[in-house]
Amino acid sequence: MVMFEAANITAVLRTLADPTRRAVFERVVRSEEITVVELTRGSGVTQGAISQHLKSLKQAGLVSERPEGRNVYYRAEPEGLAPLVDWMSHYGVFWRDRFANLRTLLKEIDP
Amino acid sequence: MNDAALKSDTQDIVVDEVFPHAPETIWKALTSGELIARWLMPPTGFEPVEGTHFTYQTTPAGEWDGVIRCQVLQVIPKQRLAYAWKGGHEGNVGYGSRLDTVVTWVLTQVETGTRVRLVHSGFVLPKNDTAYRNMSDGWKKVVRNLDAIAAEQDSSKSLH
Numbered sequence: 357m358v359m360f361e362a363a364n365i366t367a368v369l370r371t372l373a374d375p376t377r378r379a380v381f382e383r384v385v386r387s388e389e390i391t392v393v394e395l396t397r398g399s400g401v402t403q404g405a406i407s408q409h410l411k412s413l414k415q416a417g418l419v420s421e422r423p424e425g426r427n428v429y430y431r432a433e434p435e436g437l438a439p440l441v442d443w444m445s446h447y448g449v450f451w452r453d454r455f456a457n458l459r460t461l462l463k464e465i466d467p
Numbered sequence: 468m469n470d471a472a473l474k475s476d477t478q479d480i481v482v483d484e485v486f487p488h489a490p491e492t493i494w495k496a497l498t499s500g501e502l503i504a505r506w507l508m509p510p511t512g513f514e515p516v517e518g519t520h521f522t523y524q525t526t527p528a529g530e531w532d533g534v535i536r537c538q539v540l541q542v543i544p545k546q547r548l549a550y551a552w553k554g555g556h557e558g559n560v561g562y563g564s565r566l567d568t569v570v571t572w573v574l575t576q577v578e579t580g581t582r583v584r585l586v587h588s589g590f591v592l593p594k595n596d597t598a599y600r601n602m603s604d605g606w607k608k609v610v611r612n613l614d615a616i617a618a619e620q621d622s623s624k625s626l627h
Contacts, residue, residue, distance in 0.1 A: 442561045442562070442564070442590075443555070443561070443562060443564065443566050443568075443590055444478060444480065444590040446562050447480055447587055447590075448480050451480060451482050451585055451587060452482060454506060454507050455482055455484055455583075455585070457505075457506035457507070458486075458496060458506040458507075458583075459484075459486060460506070461496060461502065461505050461506045462486055462488045462492060462493065462496060465492070465495075465496070465502070466488050466489075466492045
């Protein structure tokens with residue numbers, strides 16, 4: 357199904373309910389890509405704690421990771437926030453998708 | 468919902484495209500349950516007859532079972548089809564929140580085929596924040612509202 361995984365709303369909210377984790381997420385959002393070391397710097401939290409938060413964020417689909425050499429780069433996943441988006445954004449995407457489906461179907465039934 | 472204040476605060480989604488097919492063909496795709504299933508979702512109980520109730524099963528959220536409850540409001544063959552599109556639950560935020568909208572299809576014959584205009588009307592925007600509307604550039608702003616959303620969730624939880 358193309359629809360957003362709205363069942364994850366609770367998971368996303370639970371993940372972001374922690375202020376430290378939310379701060380980590382917001383920093384990832386503000387950067388194109390960022391490493392654990394960079395995130396730890398000036399955070400006042402240990403690298404281990406940052407890693408744990410990143411793990412939770414990854415499980416909630418809010419960040420993705422890209423290993424390169426000895427580093428792992430994290431970036432935000434906009435789609436992870438989809439469950440928090442309102443109905444209007446949801447249906448904006450939904451109807452455009454369905455118009456594309458309709459075009460394909462019409463081509464099939466009326467070539 | 469008869470609240471005039473709410474009504475004046477709603478927004479529409481409009482998708483308007485020309486398809487290289489005759490209005491009859493498009494009308495069939497919009498009003499045959501079997502065809503609707505192939506491009507939209509499988510409807511339950513749909514008939515292109517005014518007053519008919521039908522449903523769509525979508526992804527549930529919170530206390531909402533995911534069922535979109537529809538009722539055919541207007542049928543003008545090959546020209547216009549409108550139905551109510553309702554769902555959601557008050558306990559939800561964003562996707563899955565209360566939804567009381569109308570979907571209208573308008574077909575107009577043009578030289579190259581048929582102009583299909585979809586108007587999905589009646590969206591009540593949360594806090595009137597237009598930044599919510601556009602996922603493509605708005606989602607960074609959504610992040611800024613997370614504190615508020617998380618706080619709302621926490622307070623609603625403590626009520627139970």
